[in-house]
Amino acid sequence: MISAKTIGRAVRNSRRALKLTQAQLAEAIGKTPDAISQIERGVNVPSVETVAALSKELGVPIDDLIFPDAAPEHSSVRGTRVRQGLSILMRLSDRDLEIAVRQLQAFSGE
Template identity: 40%
Template sequence: MGKQISTRRKALQWSQGQLAEKVALAPDTISRFERGVTVPSLSKLQELAEVLNLRISDLFSEGSSSPSDQVETVLAWMRPLEPEERAFVLDLVKRTCDYMQQKRGLACAHEAPGSASATK
């Protein structure tokens, strides 16, 4: 559970202090959770999950390779970006995916809804 808290916190680019402030705990308490020294109460676990935009079950899972979980991670990274920066990242991801598909001999994926290319 601690690794999941740490991973998600870092994906959101929050310090332990910032997460602690959001859930009314001391930063050293977050550190103890992340290191597995102690575990949060059920009510605090629910609060952590909500603040981290996760389900409680996500906190108990090992890293996930499911596309929906990966999308959530990328979404957390992109949230603090300005709209122009998010557009740049999306374009970069699209170009990278197209390149990888072409390299493997696959047809390019359809344009993402709302992308600049899709609206032309």
């Protein structure tokens, strides 16, 4: 069963893993900090549109926000960071992507 508290906890954990404040997350998805607080405390169940926006901004699959216990491999801080990085890379221009790939290769020693 989908619970407001379960969604709220998943949003809070994902937000904290990215070191975002409630205000930063709210601004990014066009909501108020109070709305994010209410979601995280389980006071309100977010709309489908809000869950989709949270998923995109936090870099986690929608399923991880709604059913966080069903996908433990996606709930790690490392997994969140990797998905966030992929999301950023997907939005880069071809030129910037090439630069980013070269930098990643340099970090990894390839």
